[in-house]
Amino acid sequence: MTPVPAAAGGNTKSAVGGSRLGPKGFQAAGIACGIKEARGAKDLALIYSECQAQVAGLFTKNRVKAAPVLATRQRVRRGMCRALIVNSGNANACTGHKGLQAAEAMAQLTAHALDIPGQQVLVSSTGVIGRPLPMERIEQGIPSLVARLSYDGFPDAAEAIMTTDTHPKIITERVRAHGDEITIFGMAKGAGMIRPQLATMLAFIMTDAQVDAALLSTLLRDGVCSTFHRITIDGDTSTNDMLLLMANGAASTRAIHPKDSRFPPFKEALFRVMDHLARAIVKDGEGRTKVVEICVRGAKNSRAAERLAFRVAHSPLVKTAFFGEDPNWGRIMAAMGDAGIAFDPQRVSIFFDAVMAVEHGVSVPGASEEKTRKVLQQEEFTVTIDLHAGSAQASVLTTDLSSDYVKINASYHT
Amino acid sequence: MTPVPAAAGGNTKSAVGGSRLGPKGFQAAGIACGIKEARGAKDLALIYSECQAQVAGLFTKNRVKAAPVLATRQRVRRGMCRALIVNSGNANACTGHKGLQAAEAMAQLTAHALDIPGQQVLVSSTGVIGRPLPMERIEQGIPSLVARLSYDGFPDAAEAIMTTDTHPKIITERVRAHGDEITIFGMAKGAGMIRPQLATMLAFIMTDAQVDAALLSTLLRDGVCSTFHRITIDGDTSTNDMLLLMANGAASTRAIHPKDSRFPPFKEALFRVMDHLARAIVKDGEGRTKVVEICVRGAKNSRAAERLAFRVAHSPLVKTAFFGEDPNWGRIMAAMGDAGIAFDPQRVSIFFDAVMAVEHGVSVPGASEEKTRKVLQQEEFTVTIDLHAGSAQASVLTTDLSSDYVKINASYHT
Numbered sequence: 001m002t003p004v005p006a007a008a009g010g011n012t013k014s015a016v017g018g019s020r021l022g023p024k025g026f027q028a029a030g031i032a033c034g035i036k037e038a039r040g041a042k043d044l045a046l047i048y049s050e051c052q053a054q055v056a057g058l059f060t061k062n063r064v065k066a067a068p069v070l071a072t073r074q075r076v077r078r079g080m081c082r083a084l085i086v087n088s089g090n091a092n093a094c095t096g097h098k099g100l101q102a103a104e105a106m107a108q109l110t111a112h113a114l115d116i117p118g119q120q121v122l123v124s125s126t127g128v129i130g131r132p133l134p135m136e137r138i139e140q141g142i143p144s145l146v147a148r149l150s151y152d153g154f155p156d157a158a159e160a161i162m163t164t165d166t167h168p169k170i171i172t173e174r175v176r177a178h179g180d181e182i183t184i185f186g187m188a189k190g191a192g193m194i195r196p197q198l199a200t201m202l203a204f205i206m207t208d209a210q211v212d213a214a215l216l217s218t219l220l221r222d223g224v225c226s227t228f229h230r231i232t233i234d235g236d237t238s239t240n241d242m243l244l245l246m247a248n249g250a251a252s253t254r255a256i257h258p259k260d261s262r263f264p265p266f267k268e269a270l271f272r273v274m275d276h277l278a279r280a281i282v283k284d285g286e287g288r289t290k291v292v293e294i295c296v297r298g299a300k301n302s303r304a305a306e307r308l309a310f311r312v313a314h315s316p317l318v319k320t321a322f323f324g325e326d327p328n329w330g331r332i333m334a335a336m337g338d339a340g341i342a343f344d345p346q347r348v349s350i351f352f353d354a355v356m357a358v359e360h361g362v363s364v365p366g367a368s369e370e371k372t373r374k375v376l377q378q379e380e381f382t383v384t385i386d387l388h389a390g391s392a393q394a395s396v397l398t399t400d401l402s403s404d405y406v407k408i409n410a411s412y413h414t
Numbered sequence: 415m416t417p418v419p420a421a422a423g424g425n426t427k428s429a430v431g432g433s434r435l436g437p438k439g440f441q442a443a444g445i446a447c448g449i450k451e452a453r454g455a456k457d458l459a460l461i462y463s464e465c466q467a468q469v470a471g472l473f474t475k476n477r478v479k480a481a482p483v484l485a486t487r488q489r490v491r492r493g494m495c496r497a498l499i500v501n502s503g504n505a506n507a508c509t510g511h512k513g514l515q516a517a518e519a520m521a522q523l524t525a526h527a528l529d530i531p532g533q534q535v536l537v538s539s540t541g542v543i544g545r546p547l548p549m550e551r552i553e554q555g556i557p558s559l560v561a562r563l564s565y566d567g568f569p570d571a572a573e574a575i576m577t578t579d580t581h582p583k584i585i586t587e588r589v590r591a592h593g594d595e596i597t598i599f600g601m602a603k604g605a606g607m608i609r610p611q612l613a614t615m616l617a618f619i620m621t622d623a624q625v626d627a628a629l630l631s632t633l634l635r636d637g638v639c640s641t642f643h644r645i646t647i648d649g650d651t652s653t654n655d656m657l658l659l660m661a662n663g664a665a666s667t668r669a670i671h672p673k674d675s676r677f678p679p680f681k682e683a684l685f686r687v688m689d690h691l692a693r694a695i696v697k698d699g700e701g702r703t704k705v706v707e708i709c710v711r712g713a714k715n716s717r718a719a720e721r722l723a724f725r726v727a728h729s730p731l732v733k734t735a736f737f738g739e740d741p742n743w744g745r746i747m748a749a750m751g752d753a754g755i756a757f758d759p760q761r762v763s764i765f766f767d768a769v770m771a772v773e774h775g776v777s778v779p780g781a782s783e784e785k786t787r788k789v790l791q792q793e794e795f796t797v798t799i800d801l802h803a804g805s806a807q808a809s810v811l812t813t814d815l816s817s818d819y820v821k822i823n824a825s826y827h828t
Contacts (some may be wrong), residue, residue, distance in 0.1 A: 056678060061752075062751035063751040063752075063757065063759065064747045064748060064750065064759045093744060093748075094743075094759065094772075094775055094776060095776060096774065096775060096776040115767055128742075128743075129697075130744040130747070131744075131777070146445065159420075238745070238748055239748050239751060248471075254758045323820065327819075328542075328543075329543075330508055330543020330544040330653075333653070334476060334478060334507075334544060336477070337478030337653060338475075338476050345478045345508065346797070361508055362508060362512075362513075362719075363510060363544050363545070400573075402597065402820060403817045403820045403821060406737065406815060
């Protein structure tokens with residue numbers, strides 16, 4: 001794999017590998033092109049790899065898939081890409097044939113400006129559903145977007161993919177192994193509509209390791225199980241979710257294989273990146289005042305544990321009780337009973353952090369409500385539910401349901 | 415069936431059949447016995463039938479069942495009862511063996527005061543989960559509750575079963591057929607935790623028709639499909655739901671059978687009572703500002719229509735958009751896509767009342783957003799989703815998700 005020169009017009013501030021944030025051979029940019037109403041709000045992002053990158057992706061399971069999801073999924077199947085263009089402010093979803101044409105045009109215009117094949121440009125969108133993409137603005141924006149590509153453009157790109165996020169979410173991990181210094185960089189957006197199947201969540205991860213697309217895909221599927229698929233804010237799943245992992249090999253002397261000694265540290269670093277981004281999304285949950293881990297243990301199997309944990313994490317009554325800092329464990333029991341999973345309520349213990357509130361399905365005699373209340377007054381805490389029925393467990397990270405969640409979602413366009 | 419004299423100490427204001435609200439031979443009372451914190455708030459209700467009544471019931475499907483649900487379900491299986499005692503302010507759920515003892519004691523104390531067998535007294539509770547029932551207060555209250563029994567006690571009883579309800583929910587229907595004047599009276603409570611499987615919803619229906627328990631049960635199961643099982647507020651299902659239907663025959667010269675000409679008008683009147691109570695519950699939904707009917711039509715089968723309608727009705731994003739009076743149909747499409755039901759997004763039409771906003775899965779060209787907004791500014795409106803894939807349909811009645819919902823549920827005990 002031979003690094004190629006920086007993009008035409010690239011405002012490169014350092015040589016390949018000289019970036020503070022991004023992996024070697026990747027450049028980024030983010031600009032405001034006028035899709036968002038707020039003047040000057042960044043809404044167009046570009047990631048560019050100076051050399052051919054292997055790519056894997058996971059996409060929304062929502063049956064209503066946005067045009068860019070369809071366009072990018074088809075491209076990712078080939079396993080290779082050079083660039084990714086993302087807009088915020090408009091989801092290009094439920095836009096019919098014209099929407100597909102717009103997603104295709106976005107890729108082709110970017111390819112033309114970068115002088116690469118159109119099939120190597122991935123496309124992603126997030127924002128309001130059902131409105132035509134303002135292609136004129138995007139077309140006008142692309143030349144200046146390409147002109148601003150640089151090794152330091154990652155924060156701008158991360159900002160340009162935000163919708164109701166209050167801040168950009170980025171992380172860089174570095175792994176040293178056998179002389180290679182590998183960088184993994186991740187950026188994500190998403191503040192509502194988060195839940196398993198990758199709700200309106202965009203996450204893009206780039207690395208300069210050399211890894212083939214099939215292995216990238218395996219890593220992605222493994223990694224989401226304990227990260228992106230274990231977070232939930234409101235149980236709504238979007239039309240536009242996308243998680244992409246690109247590897248351009250610019251810092252690797254040879255390809256990483258699963259039997260390679262470099263594989264475990266690489267995998268761990270990648271999972272740390274995924275974990276960080278998933279947690280960052282929950283922590284920036286719309287209107288949230290709490291981050292709560294729901295841990296179900298002692299289950300017969302992990303499916304049961306997971307379903308119970310999600311049912312509790314999705315219950316509006318449980319979530320409003322968290323917001324009210326109220327250790328209302330009865331709502332937790334009621335939500336569990338409604339999960340379609342068999343368990344014996346009389347064996348259940350419930351802990352708020354280390355404080356046991358329920359044992360054998362009833363209030364712990366003499367348990368101090370003051371102590372449990374203190375736990376709930378914290379910004380982050382864990383609810384542990386022990387079923388005493390087996391050894392499987394599952395954890396889900398969620399938020400409370402606040403008045404601000406309602407305000408944000410009642411006023412966010414259309 | 416021979417009517418028996420009014421209960422000992424019954425404060426009967428009129429002869430059997432003279433009540434304005436209740437069916438013949440039924441008496442009711444509601445008092446404050448100190449379970450609720452608010453001084454003077456009614457929290458103990460009694461329904462008494464002067465003669466043996468046939469009874470049928472439906473109970474929560476939540477795996478965590480409150481003690482009174484267990485006690486009453488077992489009694490209802492026998493098909494006969496004479497009385498029903500209900501407390502609000504405490505659910506007697508997740509209270510273990512002591513809770514079962516308390517439910518049993520409530521029945522026995524009532525039976526003793528009324529001089530009837532304990533197995534003929536049904537018990538129901540609603541309120542906070544996980545707290546021991548204050549049996550002393552209930553025991554002290556029962557004599558004065560019995561003393562206040564009267565033909566005019568139904569409004570008091572309806573008030574005494576309320577929790578976060580803003581008003582009592584009662585209805586009387588009368589049917590004349592072949593000389594019999596039959597009365598059907600219903601009362602219900604429930605303002606949150608409402609959804610299919612009878613979330614924290616208590617509904618008690620009494621009639622002076624003569625109908626056997628098996629037929630009552632069939633009627634109940636039929637009736638809920640288009641009434642109580644088609645309403646949803648927040649998707650949470652409680653530990654205490656109960657729907658009871660009692661028939662004491664005090665106004666019937668002979669039993670009603672399905673082939674009887676009196677059966678259709680009786681059934682229709684009963685379903686009107688159920689429909690009224692179900693709608694009353696939604697209209698009093700916690701913090702709701704809107705009542706919205708979600709109608710999915712043109713589906714391949716009714717299960718698909720129902721799942722899609724419930725998925726839309728449960729989506730926090732759709733519900734907050736209703737609160738914001740925002741015709742954000744993209745959220746409706748996204749929720750549908752997440753229902754696990756196959757459909758072609760490009761065939762979908764969406765109407766807000768009569769205004770078509772979406773056709774072939776995209777915005778209707780030239781559709782006036784002003785018109786759709788006007789529909790959403792109404793207190794009640796219908797969202798019709800046509801899949802153009804078949805002839806099945808289903809409707810669900812729901813509410814918006816408001817800031818007040820969050821406030822109410824964040825502060826409602828424990």
